[in-house]
Amino acid sequence: MKVTFIMPSVGRKDNEPYVDSWKMEPLALATLAGLTPPDIEIDFLDDRIETIDYNRATDLVAINVETYTAQRAYEISKRYRQLGKQVVLGGFHPTLIPNEAIEFADAIVIGEVENIWTQVIEDSQERKLKKYYKSDVRPVLNGVKPRREIFKHKQYLPISLVESGRGCKFACNFCSISSFFNQSYIARPIQEIVKEIESLNKKFIFLVDDNINVDSKRSKELFRALIPLRISWASQGSINIAEDEELLCLMKKSGCFGLLIGFESLSKNNLNQMGKNWNGGLERYMQALKKFRDHGIGIYATFVFGYDYDDINSFDTTLDFAIKNKFFLAAFNHLVPFPGTPLYNQLKKEGRLLFDNWWLDPKYRFGDVAFMPKQMSPEELSRGCMEARRKFYRFSSILRRFSDFKANCRNPYNAVQFLSLNLFSQKEIIKRQGLPLGREAAVQ
Ligand code: B12
Ligand code: SF4
Known part of the structure; x- marks a missing residue:
């Protein structure tokens, strides 16, 4: 077979x-x-x-x-x-x-x-x-052995994906992770992760965990075990990481060069609406950012626009915050109602979905807004995100963010990493915008 x-x-x-x-x-x-x-x-x-x-x-x-x-x-x-x-x-x-x-x-x-x-x-x-x-129960992740030989002869980005744990305990209403895993978390044995990374013989690792800090005791054990491998790794986490000094030190020591954090919004009302009030808001962001910077960890900040308290001024305010705080990278996304999430059900109930199922609609294009925002038009929302991306990745912003000598430009190695990833992201901005979903390949 x-x-x-x-x-x-x-x-x-x-x-x-x-x-x-x-x-x-x-x-x-x-x-x-x-x-x-x-x-x-x-x-x-x-x-x-x-x-x-x-x-x-x-x-x-x-x-x-x-x-x-x-x-x-x-x-x-x-x-x-x-x-x-x-x-x-x-x-x-x-x-x-x-x-x-x-x-x-x-x-x-x-x-x-x-x-x-x-x-x-x-x-x-x-x-x-x-x-x-x-399956009625979540699996035990012992003995997971991805067969990476299937990737042979195909050209991928030079970063290896490794899974350490799955799921997240939070319940942000837009997030597929929370619906898929029902707010639960499982993890792989640490020694198996170490062995897998050793066998890869690669310098750059993306730990694909949805939240690398669901269980901080385990995370500390993992980071301790990663130290001897001398790798450079990035992952995704939540803002509360910044409040654990020991965790931050271990992250840095084990080679963490960047962390994706969902700041999502500067508005407390929006954070409340998305079920992410635990994120805190501006004051907590500032304290956390200082901690991350002091430990030399670059931050990939993600923001989402289109909740009810956003208007057309939200883009500039957020962009300003992102540049002033010298984020390593940032994403400015419009809200996407993924099916199966509480957000999708709510917008449907309120009659605010612009397509029955946008992901199958022949008129829908990547980057289109699929719902009616409260304080702007769908086009203004899509355009506002695009403009914010363009401004964040223009040369003046890259240079300004580069001048962060604690994280982004801490040493020549980091500086090269910062510049190459920012120039790469600058090119990426428009690539998928307007892409029709589906369709048989006409040309390769
Ligand atoms: C790494 C990653 C990426 C990487 C690329 C990955 C790649 N290979 O190209 C990058 C950063 C480029 C990326 C991009 C995007 N991503 Co992404 N990504 C992930 C992430 C964090 C990990 C994926 C992974 O490797 N998981 C580890 C594997 C082992 O787990 P798994 O995929 O869940 O698979 C298990 C089951 O689902 C099942 N399974 C999976 N596939 C199949 C197939 C069959 C046949 C069977 C039987 C079972 C099965 O078995 C597996 C083991 O149990 C996931 C989150 C997550 N937890 O998975 C998001 C995730 C998949 N991404 C997501 C999104 C939205 C995106 C973007 C659209 C973001 C954006 N705005 O640009 C883009 C575009 C994606 C695209 N297809 O082009 C969403 C998808 C939501 C949804 N409803 O579809 C996720 C779930 C994140 C989230 N927070 O919601 N992504
Ligand atoms: S913290 Fe991140 S992964 Fe967890 S539910 Fe919220 S958006 Fe999803």
């Missing part, structure tokens, strides 16, 4: 290859490959970097589906099913909206796959796939 794993693209513009943007190794599919019994042949196709050859022999096609890639995933699934191949879909989107996803596949896996993948394979071998597979 042969299983083909597929990473779909978001979509593409007519007669153009897929945008050359943020192509990282898809860890979920390497993880799935690692769970596949060794006597099963495996194949892997990345729709973002190669043409899918539907004639290549296969028995089961397993596709990773996120909301932005759903349309493309469904198209790929349709082609394979027309050829009589069995298709199973899994990942965030099918989990959050299973009744839609099953319309486009033979089977879907709801939630994490570790406890059920061998069952899916066995049922597929007998051509007796059930429609839905769901």
Whole structure:
């Protein structure tokens, strides 16, 4: 038997290859490959970097589906099913909206796959796939071994993705993570993570955890264990990390060069509305930023616009804050109602969704706003975010943020890292904007 794993693209513009943007190794599919019994042949196709050859022999096609890639995933699934191949879909989107996803596949896996993948394979071998597979309990993450050899001969960004834990205990109302994992968290044994990183022989590691500090006792143990590896790592976390001096010291010692933190908004009313009042607001941000800077950790700050207390002035105020505080990187995103989140249900109830299901709508483009904001038009919201990105990544801002001798420009190595990532991000700004979702590749 042969299983083909597929990473779909978001979509593409007519007669153009897929945008050359943020192509990282898809860890979920390497993880799935690692769970596949060794006597099963495996194949892997990345729709973002190669043409899918539907004639290549296969028995089961397993596709990773996120909301932005759903349309493309469904198209790929349709082609394979027309050829009589069995298709199973899994990942965030099918989990959050299973009744839609099953319309486009033979089977879907709801939630994490570790406890059920061998069952899916066995049922597929007998051509007796059930429609839905769901484990009643969260898996124990011992013995997880992603098979990264599937990435061979494909060109990805030079950073390796490693998972240390999954989930987050918070409940921000826009966040798919919180809906997917139901505010729970599981982690891998630390020695297994260390072994995996050693085996990679790579300098740059992205720990893909949704929140690297859910359990600070464990995080400290992990960071202690990472120190001898002498790697450079980045991850995602919440602002409360800054209040634990020991944690900050260990992060730095273990090679943390950057942390993505969701500041989201400067407005306390907005933070309340999104269920993130624990973030605190401006005063706490300033205290935390001083701590991060003192420990030489660069901050990738993310902001979201479009909650009810935002108006067209919110962009400049936030941009000003981001530049003054010399963030290493920053994202200025408009609010996206992902299906299956409390935000989506609320906007639907209030009659504020502009599409029934924007992710499948032929008129929807990447960067479009899919709901009606309270104090501006959808176009003003989309434009405001784009302008903020442009201003944050223009040369005068890059230079101003570069002059942070405690974090961004602490040593020549950091300085090069800062400049290259900022110049890279400057180019990235418009790449995916306006991209139609889905569509068969016309040109590669
Ligand atoms: C790393 C990462 C990225 C990387 C790229 C990853 C890549 N390979 O290209 C970067 C930074 C570039 C990125 C970009 C974006 N990302 Co991202 N990303 C992640 C992150 C943090 C980790 C992914 C990962 O490797 N996880 C580890 C693996 C092992 O776990 P997993 O994916 O959950 O898979 C498990 C199950 O879902 C299941 N499973 C997964 N796939 C399949 C397939 C089959 C067939 C089966 C049976 C099971 C199965 O099995 C796995 C093991 O149990 C996730 C959050 C998360 N926790 O996953 C967000 C996440 C996937 N990203 C998200 C988003 C929104 C984006 C962006 C749109 C952000 C933006 N505004 O630009 C972009 C564009 C994405 C795109 N497809 O082009 C959302 C998706 C939400 C949704 N409803 O779809 C997530 C969930 C983050 C969030 N906070 O909500 N991302
Ligand atoms: S803290 Fe981050 S990962 Fe956790 S629920 Fe909020 S947005 Fe999602």
